Amino acid sequence: MASLRNRWTLAAICILCWAIAASLLLGYYYYQYTDLVSRLERSKAIINLGIDYGNGTRVWFNGTRGLTLYDAMLEAGWNVDAESYGTMGLYVKAINGVEQSIEQSRYWTWWMWTNLGWAHGGSACDKYVLSNGETILWYYSYADPKTFEMTPPP
Amino acid sequence: MNWMDNPSNMFQSKKASLIAVTVAACLGSNYVLIGVANLKIMDLLVFVSGFVFGPLIGASVGLLVWAVYGVLNPYGFVPQIWIATMLSESIYGVAGGLLGKSLSIVNASGNRAGLSMLFGAMGFLLTFIYDLITNIAFALTFSVPIIAALIAGIPFAIIHEASNAALFGICSIPLITVLERSYRGMITWRL
Numbered sequence: 001m002a003s004l005r006n007r008w009t010l011a012a013i014c015i016l017c018w019a020i021a022a023s024l025l026l027g028y029y030y031y032q033y034t035d036l037v038s039r040l041e042r043s044k045a046i047i048n049l050g051i052d053y054g055n056g057t058r059v060w061f062n063g064t065r066g067l068t069l070y071d072a073m074l075e076a077g078w079n080v081d082a083e084s085y086g087t088m089g090l091y092v093k094a095i096n097g098v099e100q101s102i103e104q105s106r107y108w109t110w111w112m113w114t115n116l117g118w119a120h121g122g123s124a125c126d127k128y129v130l131s132n133g134e135t136i137l138w139y140y141s142y143a144d145p146k147t148f149e150m151t152p153p154p
Numbered sequence: 155m156n157w158m159d160n161p162s163n164m165f166q167s168k169k170a171s172l173i174a175v176t177v178a179a180c181l182g183s184n185y186v187l188i189g190v191a192n193l194k195i196m197d198l199l200v201f202v203s204g205f206v207f208g209p210l211i212g213a214s215v216g217l218l219v220w221a222v223y224g225v226l227n228p229y230g231f232v233p234q235i236w237i238a239t240m241l242s243e244s245i246y247g248v249a250g251g252l253l254g255k256s257l258s259i260v261n262a263s264g265n266r267a268g269l270s271m272l273f274g275a276m277g278f279l280l281t282f283i284y285d286l287i288t289n290i291a292f293a294l295t296f297s298v299p300i301i302a303a304l305i306a307g308i309p310f311a312i313i314h315e316a317s318n319a320a321l322f323g324i325c326s327i328p329l330i331t332v333l334e335r336s337y338r339g340m341i342t343w344r345l
Contacts (some may be wrong), residue, residue: 010268010275017278017319021312028308 040067045130049076052153053098054106054140069110069136070126082125089124095138109141109150118152169207173214176203180219188228192314196223197246197281198321198329204250205326206333212247219243238291242284249280270323277322278315285311 044065049072052058066072070090073080081094092108093100100107110121110128113135121128121136130136139153180196187194196219204212220243224236253276257269285307293303 007268010271013275013279014271017275020278020282021315024308024312028305031305 043067044071045132045134047072047130047133048135049073050135050137051078051095052137052139054142058137066130068126069121069128069130072130072136073125073138085124089127092125092138098140105143105145106140107143107150109139111137111139111153113137120150120152169211172203172207173211173218176200176211176215177218177222180215181222184219184223192310193317195321195325197243197277197284197318198325200243200246201250201277201280201322202326202329202333204247204252205254205330206337207251208254209248209251212249212251213244214247216240216244216247232295234295235288235291238288242287245283246280249276266327269327273326274319274323277326278319281315281318282311285314 044067046063046065048060048062049064050058050060061076064072064076066075070080070082073095079094079096080092081099082090082092084090095108098108110125111118112121113119118137118139137153141150141152143150176199180199183195183199200212200216200219203215217240220236220240224239225231286304289303289307289311290300292298292307293300
């Protein structure tokens with residue numbers, strides 16, 4: 001039979017099988033990926049996100065969507081300079097060009113609005129999973145150099 | 155002169171018995187492997203029966219196996235899928251028969267590795283066609299979008315195709331060799 005005499009024909013048939021299998025797997029995983037992305041998109045929370053530069057300028061981005069606070073910051077179009085601390089998450093050093101100042105003891109911190117007022121965010125922004133309707137403010141806080149206690153937003 | 159003196163009657167009887175025995179072997183193996191999803195030696199047996207005895211007998215075996223297995227099936231009976239599986243299973247027999255007409259195991263035995271690869275690839279491609287047809291039949295029967303049905307069936311199809319590629323590649327040559335030796339002189343026809 002010609003296909004046996006010609007090794008290239010046999011190789012072509014085997015490659016065809018491999019191509020079909022690879023295409024099937026590609027199609028399957030592409031579908032899984034797009035399905036997961038669309039599910040995640042639907043599960044994104046809608047929050048009120050604000051930024052206070054500590055100089056009287058406060059800007060709100062209401063209706064911002066995100067899975068984590070970091071997602072929402074990027075979704076709002078902020079320019080975030082952050083450093084990763086592995087499993088602890090991201091440490092934000094600058095937002096929209098305003099950098100932290102060790103000399104002036106001013107740092108970026110995030111705060112959540114509660115019934116009792118502003119509560120300091122307890123985790124790194126990329127580790128905090130948002131819930132619908134939350135109001136979160138990034139504040140360029142003054143930190144007491146001795147106690148390192150942050151000043152809450154006004 | 156009785157009916158056994160007529161050689162054509164003899165051949166008809168032999169063909170009928172060959173089909174019956176192969177169908178029985180397929181059914182037995184199917185029920186034994188009922189708990190193992192997408193791993194069946196039925197496809198191999200249908201293909202080999204077509205290879206050794208011709209495409210007509212191969213197709214008949216494929217049709218008859220599913221005629222029984224599709225009705226007496228613990229997973230249920232759906233007429234549209236039953237018809238689709240019967241027709242697609244017969245493809246193994248037809249393809250085996252067409253391959254058998256153009257290929258002699260005895261002549262090609264010097265190139266067993268190449269032959270195994272060819273059979274493995276045939277197993278893969280035929281199973282791909284079988285899965286494609288049956289998945290489309292499933293989608294049309296249950297009003298599922300065809301693309302969704304095909305994508306959802308990919309993991310099962312891959313297992314089915316890979317297992318058949320391995321089975322066809324490894325088992326076809328020994329099985330065909332044994333059958334051709336057993337029926338040497340009898341198989342003057344390949345219908």
